Amino acid sequence: xxxxxxxxxxxxxxxxxxxxxxxxxxxxxxxxxxxxxxxxxxxxxxxxxxxxxxxxxxxxxxxxxxxxxxxxxxxxxxxxxxxxxxxxxxxxxxxxxxxxxxxxxxx
Amino acid sequence: xxxxxxxxxxxxxxxxxxxxxxxxxxxxxxxxxxxxxxxxxxxxxxxxxxxxxxxxxxxxxxxxxxxxxxxxxxxxxxxxxxxxxxxxxxxxxxxxxxxxxxxxxxxxxxxxxxxxxxxxxxxxxxxxxxxxxxxxxx
Numbered sequence: 001x002x003x004x005x006x007x008x009x010x011x012x013x014x015x016x017x018x019x020x021x022x023x024x025x026x027x028x029x030x031x032x033x034x035x036x037x038x039x040x041x042x043x044x045x046x047x048x049x050x051x052x053x054x055x056x057x058x059x060x061x062x063x064x065x066x067x068x069x070x071x072x073x074x075x076x077x078x079x080x081x082x083x084x085x086x087x088x089x090x091x092x093x094x095x096x097x098x099x100x101x102x103x104x105x106x107x
Numbered sequence: 108x109x110x111x112x113x114x115x116x117x118x119x120x121x122x123x124x125x126x127x128x129x130x131x132x133x134x135x136x137x138x139x140x141x142x143x144x145x146x147x148x149x150x151x152x153x154x155x156x157x158x159x160x161x162x163x164x165x166x167x168x169x170x171x172x173x174x175x176x177x178x179x180x181x182x183x184x185x186x187x188x189x190x191x192x193x194x195x196x197x198x199x200x201x202x203x204x205x206x207x208x209x210x211x212x213x214x215x216x217x218x219x220x221x222x223x224x225x226x227x228x229x230x231x232x233x234x235x236x237x238x239x240x241x242x243x244x245x
Contacts (some may be wrong), residue, residue, distance in 0.1 A: 011171040023151060023221065023223060024151055024223035025223075025234050038144075048124070079155065100116065101223075102234070104221050104223065105217075105237040106152070106181060106193070106216055106237060107138060107213055107216065107222075
């Protein structure tokens with residue numbers, strides 16, 4: 001599967017700016033409110049993969065050994081849930097707020 | 108009042124405000140930091156989504172159980188043992204609706220509102236696991 005990668009192949013393509021927010025354990029490992037420029041049309045999954053790849057512990061918290069999201073990971077785009085199975089075909093757009101977090105535990 | 112905030116609230120004042128015309132019962136749920144050999148608890152929320160979800164839950168509880176008033180205040184930040192974490196105040200004409208409405212609200216919060224808790228111990232900390240896996244966030 002071919003994915004866009006951040007900062008690659010963008011010279012002739014439009015770039016969009018998105019904000020990635022990690023919460024709880026993911027935030028501790030990866031930080032949060034990460035603003036990044038990516039090629040227009042970049043899909044949700046490769047965006048998160050590229051963002052986390054440099055941090056092995058953070059990457060392993062979110063992705064399994066096959067490069068798939070762990071089934072417990074919750075994804076949101078602009079406050080709306082994105083199913084893991086849809087993330088690979090969901091493009092991000094300029095100004096999007098992407099959220100990635102573990103199961104909730106409030107109350 | 109539906110809020111995610113660091114400050115505590117005056118539960119007595121909430122009870123007074125909940126006694127709308129027709130009230131026959133007020134139920135208060137007060138979730139507190141339990142002494143599970145921890146020093147403190149740290150709470151974190153995806154605030155704008157959490158508030159939206161809390162409002163949705165309050166609206167659904169009002170509709171399903173005919174509640175006359177709903178307050179949900181979930182605290183975030185560092186809390187010590189015994190401090191209030193979550194206060195739910197509901198009023199209704201009769202106790203079955205008030206109890207059921209209150210129970211519905213706490214269970215829905217646990218199921219799907221993006222809030223997380225970390226127990227801080229002398230050896231470090233541990234994130235409290237969610238009870239519902241994927242939850243029901245929409």
